[in-house]
Amino acid sequence: MIHVLAFITAHPGKRTQLLELFQAVVPTVREEHGCIEYGVVVDVPGADPAFGPDTYVVVEKWENLEALKAHSVAPHMKSFGxxxxxxxxxxAVHVLQPA
Known part of the structure; x- marks a missing residue:
């Protein structure tokens, strides 16, 4: 299994707009072959440490590296980009595997 943590920082004040674009593509990504988990998380208000108001983290799990590579070149991801x-x-995108 492949894990991905993608730390995305929007230009100041643009996170909401960016998250709207991201949320629109989530259902399509979840239907991709090999996708186990795909979603977004943001800071819990008042928690420490915080990434800040312009950052979100995409949490992904894929069956294998081939599925992740196919995801990265999928037409809907190119459109999102x-x-x-x-x-x-x-x-900052980190591609990881269980230890």
Missing amino acids: AAAGALIAKR
Whole structure:
């Protein structure tokens, strides 16, 4: 199983708009072959440490690396990238496996 944690930081004040685009593609991604889990999390208000108001984390699980690679080039992900690109200030994607 492959785990992915993607830390996405929007330009200031753009997280809500970016999350709307993201949420629109989630149902399609969950139907992809090999997708086990795909969702988004944000800070719990008042919790410490906090990522901040412009960041969210995508939590993914895939059956294998091939499924993840297919996901990254899927037409709906390319469309999402084109629509979301200008809203993203930075991103860090970590592809992991169980120890």
